[in-house]
Amino acid sequence: MTAVAPRLSYCVVNTNGREHLLACLAAIRATHPGGVEHEVLVLDNASDDGSAEAVRGLEMDVRLIERTTRAGKAENDTTLLREAHGEYCLLLNEDAELRPGAAAALLEALAADAGAAAAGAQLLDPSGAPQTCAWRLPSVATALAGAFFLHRLLTVQSGGGETRAVGWVQSSAMLVRRSAAEQVGYLDADFFVYSDETDFAKRLGDAGWRILYVPAARAVHHEQLATDPTAGESRVVEFHRNRDRYMRKHHGAAAASVVRVLTAWSYGVRALAALVLPGRDPGWYWLHARRALRPRRGKGLGEAAEAYNKRLAEGPGAAGSD
Numbered sequence: 001m002t003a004v005a006p007r008l009s010y011c012v013v014n015t016n017g018r019e020h021l022l023a024c025l026a027a028i029r030a031t032h033p034g035g036v037e038h039e040v041l042v043l044d045n046a047s048d049d050g051s052a053e054a055v056r057g058l059e060m061d062v063r064l065i066e067r068t069t070r071a072g073k074a075e076n077d078t079t080l081l082r083e084a085h086g087e088y089c090l091l092l093n094e095d096a097e098l099r100p101g102a103a104a105a106l107l108e109a110l111a112a113d114a115g116a117a118a119a120g121a122q123l124l125d126p127s128g129a130p131q132t133c134a135w136r137l138p139s140v141a142t143a144l145a146g147a148f149f150l151h152r153l154l155t156v157q158s159g160g161g162e163t164r165a166v167g168w169v170q171s172s173a174m175l176v177r178r179s180a181a182e183q184v185g186y187l188d189a190d191f192f193v194y195s196d197e198t199d200f201a202k203r204l205g206d207a208g209w210r211i212l213y214v215p216a217a218r219a220v221h222h223e224q225l226a227t228d229p230t231a232g233e234s235r236v237v238e239f240h241r242n243r244d245r246y247m248r249k250h251h252g253a254a255a256a257s258v259v260r261v262l263t264a265w266s267y268g269v270r271a272l273a274a275l276v277l278p279g280r281d282p283g284w285y286w287l288h289a290r291r292a293l294r295p296r297r298g299k300g301l302g303e304a305a306e307a308y309n310k311r312l313a314e315g316p317g318a319a320g321s322d
Contacts, residue, residue, distance in 0.1 A: 008038040008107065009086030009178075013076045014094035015045040018054055020222055021094040028092075029060060033104040039063060043080050046070040046312065051094075069312060070305040072192030074200075077171065081181050089181070093172045095222040099124075105217035106175035109163050117180035117209035118201065120169025121217035122158060131221060134158035134213040137167035137202055138246060140255050143262040149269075158213055166213045168201035173219035180209050192302040195242035202250055233287060238300035240291040264293035 010028050014021045021042070028040060043065040044052045055064050065083065067076075077091055088110060090103060102121055109119045123133040134157040136142055145154040157166040174197065184203045187196050201211045243263070247256035267289035274280030291298060
């Protein structure tokens with residue numbers, strides 16, 4: 001008997017997020033829409049916290065892909081998209097938990113719009129408050145809006161109750177039409193993390209596809225990377241490095257230079273305001289301003305992964321707990 005091909009592939013990337021990963025998988029099991037053939041894939045990104053062992057111990061049908069070296073999110077998402085068999089692939093961070101009806105709403109949105117390649121859920125913080133998760137594609141105009149602190153009005157596209165086309169959506173919980181991803185060559189591994197889904201959305205748009213924001217689909221996002229105290233400056237470096245990479249790739253060197261200055265200006269103003277506003281750290285904003293202006297300086301998360309892989313190669317116990 002020939003096995004029925006799944007319609008939906010859940011594709012989860014995990015990097016040292018054992019407890020979040022288990023919660024993510026539990027949410028998949030609890031919220032999966034009945035009657036939809038599916039599969040669950042977990043790519044473990046060379047974790048050293050027992051994540052892979054925990055997945056193998058679950059009473060759940062999971063296809064586990066174990067990396068022996070650490071890679072970036074774009075590369076890992078591409079691996080999952082290539083390995084998946086479903087018509088649709090729901091990309092998930094390990095720290096994302098689907099709310100009831102989320103997968104069904106995303107599937108319905110893409111099935112109803114043959115010209116849409118991806119659909120993003122409304123992300124919620126752990127308290128249940130909506131997070132910003134859909135935007136216009138970056139440009140000099142959006143950077144100018146940010147410099148005048150009009151980004152929430154002119155750039156942010158999440159919010160409201162209607163499914164609609166947007167520039168790009170965050171990939172923490174994003175359903176992708178696998179054939180569209182294949183058409184554009186999947187995600188660009190040069191974007192280790194940050195701006196990878198922005199570049200993906202831009203290339204999909206250039207190929208004639210739409211990106212949807214689906215507020216009826218909701219997922220809690222714990223933002224493990226953003227709250228990791230060990231990431232620190234390397235996360236900021238990676239963030240601005242890849243924003244600049246996106247601008248240079250799609251708009252050219254001159255536009256990227258303008259955006260660097262505008263972005264640094266906006267963070268500089270925030271740093272000055274933080275000197276007098278309670279509960280704000282001016283040093284954090286100054287760090288962003290410096291890295292926005294000179295994004296190719298400093299060591300990012302990519303370099304941290306390279307160092308981790310080097311320690312892995314040196315033998316057991318050398319990698320530590322990165």
